[in-house]
Amino acid sequence: MDTAGTSVNAGLYDIAERVLPGAGLGGYALPEDIRFVFAEGAGARVTDVDGRQFIDYVGGAGALILGHSPPAVVSAVQEQAARGMHMFGTLNEPAIRLADRLVKDIPCAEKIVYATTGSEATAYAMRLARAYTGKDLILKFEGAYHGNHDYALTSTFPTRLGNDPLGQDDTAGRPAGTRRTMCVAPYNDLGAVERIVRERRDELAGVIVEPVQRIIPAEPEFLKGLRRLCDETGVVMIMDEVVTGFRLAYGGAQAYFDVVPDLASFGKVVGAGGPLAAVAGRADILDLSDPRRKGEPGYVYFNGTLHGNPVAAAATLALLDELARPGVHDALNRYSAQACAASQKVLDRHGVPAIAEHTGSLWQIIFTRGRPRSHADMLAGDSAAMRRLDMQCMKQGLYVLPGVRRFFSLAHGDAELEDSLRALDQACRIVA
Ligand SMILES: Cc1ncc(COP(=O)(O)O)c(C=O)c1O
Structure with a gap:
């Protein structure tokens, strides 16, 4: 992914650098080689101003349980x-x-x-x-x-x-x-x-x-x-x-x-x-x-x-x-369990020592020794490795903020899972 040169992203980032601290909207400033400017969202996918598409796992920090613009x-x-x-x-x-x-x-x-x-x-x-x-x-x-x-x-x-x-x-x-x-x-x-x-x-x-x-x-x-x-x-x-x-x-x-x-x-x-x-x-x-x-x-x-x-x-x-429709949360939580199990298989296949952890539709790939019970367990994990993998996932077209918990929505389906597993596989190949 390249935001340098004459892209719309790059032009907007030039303005943002001038007028927003860290060229960001809050707590996150993406590295130059993966940053992008959101243009529009539909379901589980977002498109940037240069027309590149990402599968969205940030989900408006969890607000968008139905995906974008239901x-x-x-x-x-x-x-x-x-x-x-x-x-x-x-x-x-x-x-x-x-x-x-x-x-x-x-x-x-x-x-x-x-x-x-x-x-x-x-x-x-x-x-x-x-x-x-x-x-x-x-x-x-x-x-x-x-x-x-x-x-x-x-x-x-x-x-x-x-x-x-x-x-x-x-x-x-x-x-x-x-x-x-x-x-x-x-x-x-x-x-x-x-x-x-x-x-x-x-x-x-x-x-x-x-x-x-x-x-x-x-x-x-x-x-x-x-x-x-x-x-x-x-x-x-x-x-x-x-x-x-x-x-x-x-x-x-x-x-x-x-x-x-x-x-x-x-x-x-x-x-x-x-x-x-x-x-x-x-x-x-x-x-x-x-x-x-x-x-x-x-x-x-x-x-x-x-x-x-x-x-x-x-x-x-x-x-x-x-x-409130019957079975909605069961379906979402089941999808999350299946997607995390499939992601775990990809991690294991590459020997990446990480866990695809989830509770309901909240999920994250973490580098801890076993399932964490406390913040101490999170701190004892390898946060640098976690961020490296997340950065690669972004480069492969998954919108996941590095080191940050993420969300499945009801708009994520089979196609998103298939594309995401392919992206994760490629990211693991590069970091492993
Ligand atoms: C558990 C929890 N409480 C409070 C907040 C703050 O909410 P807001 O960002 O809408 O102020 C957040 C935001 O992520 C949160 O995750």
């Missing part, structure tokens, strides 16, 4: 956009209908509150837990991602381990006061959580957990143990379902694992790729934000220009109609 969602967006794209300060019908649907379909949801992004939803869930308990401390897990705010950026990418219960800063510019309100434990280690809860019970407001932490699934007893510990101590259990919500199963990971948290954050699939996210949970906690309580002690402020945006709400309703 007709039912596009129609819903067009219809609503023609009637009005935005409304603030009062209700709109799609937002009410979606809230009603989420309350029916999410096990923990007695009520929901809208947000715009997953980060906003996790920040708000933490604020609610603090207000509800009157305490400050939130426990998160090493290696867990909960978004881009100062509270979340604790030990998300720690390079040293064994530093729990104190977290590490993931970013400069984080106030020391914020750091002191967070602590961390190793994932899937109930004993460590129990120790922290016992020692810091008087300070602890909440525990926030990803039910599948990046690519590592919670062990069956871990989430149940967290639920029990929170019940025993009055700590608010927050499940971060921004990735897993309506992806692992209809209703989310709480339906899949059968563990009901007090609060849960949703985004990505909830939002259908548009500006919408939500916090779902217990009414007695969410009612702290009842605007009629403004000015009273205990009132929790939460508000946003785009909250309950009618276009994103209409898109999400259309998407949920598709996902």
Whole structure:
């Protein structure tokens, strides 16, 4: 792949270099020889501005569970956009209908509150837990991602381990006061959580957990143990379902694992790729934000220009109609299992010491010794080899961000699997 010379990619990158830090839109800057500018997506494939096609496994960071531009969602967006794209300060019908649907379909949801992004939803869930308990401390897990705010950026990418219960800063510019309100434990280690809860019970407001932490699934007893510990101590259990919500199963990971948290954050699939996210949970906690309580002690402020945006709400309703069809998640998860098994065969054939790991439709090729249980296991793996293979996969036409977990969508089919296995085979041949 070559983006040099007179291609449209190259011209646009020249502009991007000038006006965007690192010529990127956020956390990722692709090396010069594989970067491309997205032009359009259809189903599981994306095309760049020079007309090159890729099979998309980034899937809008997991938002695009139906693939790109599914007709039912596009129609819903067009219809609503023609009637009005935005409304603030009062209700709109799609937002009410979606809230009603989420309350029916999410096990923990007695009520929901809208947000715009997953980060906003996790920040708000933490604020609610603090207000509800009157305490400050939130426990998160090493290696867990909960978004881009100062509270979340604790030990998300720690390079040293064994530093729990104190977290590490993931970013400069984080106030020391914020750091002191967070602590961390190793994932899937109930004993460590129990120790922290016992020692810091008087300070602890909440525990926030990803039910599948990046690519590592919670062990069956871990989430149940967290639920029990929170019940025993009055700590608010927050499940971060921004990735897993309506992806692992209809209703989310709480339906899949059968563990009901007090609060849960949703985004990505909830939002259908548009500006919408939500916090779902217990009414007695969410009612702290009842605007009629403004000015009273205990009132929790939460508000946003785009909250309950009618276009994103209409898109999400259309998407949920598709996902609610019988057997949809079973088919997607089965496809994922088959694709990972077939990828494993390719890796083994080339003697590449990697695992094609998946939980439901979340997957990644990782270079760890056995299936990882914690961030420590991920760190002990060969991340340089993982990135090398991912780069080669990109060069062979698979859109996978190097070292980043990826997604199957309902638009991936036999043709994509066949083409992807061929690309992986070629990538393995080159790196092996
Ligand atoms: C588990 C989890 N929580 C929160 C977020 C933040 O969501 P957003 O990027 O919409 O702010 C992400 C984003 O990837 C996520 O994976």
